[in-house]
Structures are given as structure tokens and as C-alpha cells.
Amino acid sequence: FLFLALASAWNILGGYAGQVCLGTGAFFGIGAYGMMLSVKARLPLYVGIVMGGIAATCLALLIIPLFRLRGVYFAIGTLFLPEIIKTFVLYFSDVTGGAMGIYLPFIRDPSFAYLLAISACTILAAHFLANSRYGLAMRAIRDDQDAGEMYGINATKLKTMCLLTYALLCGLAGSGYVLYMGFLDPHTVFHLSWSIAPVFMCIIGGQGTIWGPVAGSIVYITLSEQLTFIIGELHLFVFGSILIVVVLLAPYGIVGALKKLSLKLQKMASQAILLR
Numbered sequence: 001f002l003f004l005a006l007a008s009a010w011n012i013l014g015g016y017a018g019q020v021c022l023g024t025g026a027f028f029g030i031g032a033y034g035m036m037l038s039v040k041a042r043l044p045l046y047v048g049i050v051m052g053g054i055a056a057t058c059l060a061l062l063i064i065p066l067f068r069l070r071g072v073y074f075a076i077g078t079l080f081l082p083e084i085i086k087t088f089v090l091y092f093s094d095v096t097g098g099a100m101g102i103y104l105p106f107i108r109d110p111s112f113a114y115l116l117a118i119s120a121c122t123i124l125a126a127h128f129l130a131n132s133r134y135g136l137a138m139r140a141i142r143d144d145q146d147a148g149e150m151y152g153i154n155a156t157k158l159k160t161m162c163l164l165t166y167a168l169l170c171g172l173a174g175s176g177y178v179l180y181m182g183f184l185d186p187h188t189v190f191h192l193s194w195s196i197a198p199v200f201m202c203i204i205g206g207q208g209t210i211w212g213p214v215a216g217s218i219v220y221i222t223l224s225e226q227l228t229f230i231i232g233e234l235h236l237f238v239f240g241s242i243l244i245v246v247v248l249l250a251p252y253g254i255v256g257a258l259k260k261l262s263l264k265l266q267k268m269a270s271q272a273i274l275l276r
Contacts, residue, residue: 126210
């Protein structure tokens with residue numbers, strides 16, 4: 001459910017608004033540390049969860065100027081965010097525990113239910129946005145930002161809204177990670193995989209669709225567990241190959257391919273009825 005939450009959150013910004021962010025790990029990690037440090041300061045658990053989301057949202061506010069960049073330049077601009085935040089975490093080791101990490105023992109029973117709730121919230125948020133007037137505007141700036149602005153869409157305001165929503169959900173997912181693990185290591189929580197995996201899942205499943213992240217997360221988790229056990233680090237090569245094949249043969253992902261197949265079958269059924 002953790003990967004599903006991150007993929008669904010990324011889908012709001014990258015799938016619907018077309019802003020490919022490669023810094024998911026930064027929002028996830030700072031949300032985790034926000035949660036950990038809040039509870040470490042003896043704040044109630046629910047306050048710590050909220051603080052994780054707020055910490056990630058504050059980081060998102062700081063990178064709004066990156067929206068001056070477009071396309072691949074925006075993606076590259078966000079790629080280094082996890083490393084930058086990790087550097088700060090390592091520097092302020094007295095507070096964060098530095099490279100040794102920080103441990104917080106407490107009951108982890110609610111972690112499963114919490115991650116399930118966050119996953120459901122991200123899917124509902126994506127559904128709400130996709131079926132609102134904002135969803136149409138998001139698709140417009142994704143397809144052609146200049147044309148959308150000519151029709152009166154405030155692209156910067158809309159992208160900012162998507163970024164803040166995405167960051168908040170990633171931060172809450174980071175809080176869930178703390179609930180589950182009870183330990184934070186900066187080299188793990190800011191690892192590149194937290195930034196790349198959501199992109200992979202959305203592309204495989206179908207970005208810009210409600211159920212794309214769900215399908216993509218199922219494929220990713222299943223293959224990751226099996227391939228890592230069988231071939232170790234070579235599983236990354238397999239993931240890359242799968243991604244290339246999907247982009248070439250099914251650019252709209254699994255959900256898009258299924259919709260296309262469904263329409264084709266309906267058309268064939270209609271033609272068969274007419275021929276009778």
C-alpha cells in the first residue's frame with residue numbers, strides 16, 4: 001500500500017498535470033522525519049502524522065519557482081531534491097541521528113490500516129480532481145500549456161495546487177513508513193527508488209487514469225519480489241526493458257490497453273449483431 005500511495009500521489013502531478021517530478025523521495029523522506037521528530041518530541045501520534053504531511057508541503061512551497069522550467073528540465077530540477085534533503089539530515093545529526101539513523105520504538109499495529117487509508121485517500125483525491133473542472137484544466141496544460149493559458153487557465157496556480165496535494169500525500173505516506181518501520185535511515189528513506197518507482201508504476205499501469213497506479217503497483221511489487229530473489233540487482237535491467245516495451249507497444253499503460261481492447265470487442269460485437 002505504501003507504493004500504491006506514492007504512485008497515486010505522483011499520478012496527480014505527473015499523470016494529470018503532466019509535470020514529471022523525480023523528487024518523490026524528498027517529500028516522502030522529509031515527511032517521515034517530520035513524523036519521527038514530532039513523536040520523538042513527545043507530541044501525540046496523530047499530531048506527528050499531520051506534521052509529516054506539513055513538512056512535505058512546506059518543502060513543496062520552496063520549489064514552486066521550479067515551475068519556470070518545463071518538460072525534462074523540470075524533471076531534472078527535481079531529481080536532486082532527495083540528495084539535497086539528505087545532506088541537510090546528515091549535517092544536523094544531533095537532531096536527526098545523522099548517518100546512524102534514528103530509532104523510535106512503539107506499537108506498529110495501526111500501520112497497515114493507516115497505509116490502506118492513505119492509499120484510498122490518494123485514489124479518491126485523483127478521482128475528485130479528474131472529474132472536476134480542475135481535471136479538464138489539468139489535462140489542458142498537460143497537452144499544451146500555452147494554449148491552455150490562452151483560454152484563461154492559470155497554469156502556475158493549477159500546477160501549484162497539484163504539487164501541494166502531491167507533496168502532502170507523499171508526506172503522509174512517509175509518516176506511514178515510520179509507523180511500520182519505527183526506524184529511519186537517511187540512506188534508505190531518501191533512496192532513488194522512492195522517486196523512480198512511482199513513475200514506473202504509473203507508466204506501466206497508465207498515467208492519468210484512476211486505476212493505472214493500482215495496476216502498476218501490483219505489477220511492480222510482484223515482479224520486484226520475484227526478480228530480486230532470482231536475479232538480484234539485474235532486476236533493474238528487467239524493469240527498464242519492460243518500461244521500454246510498454247512505452248513502445250502500449251503507451252497508455254495496462255489500463256489504456258484494456259480500454260482499447262474493450263472498445264474493439266464492443267465494436268466487433270456491434271458489427272456481428274448488424275450482420276445477423
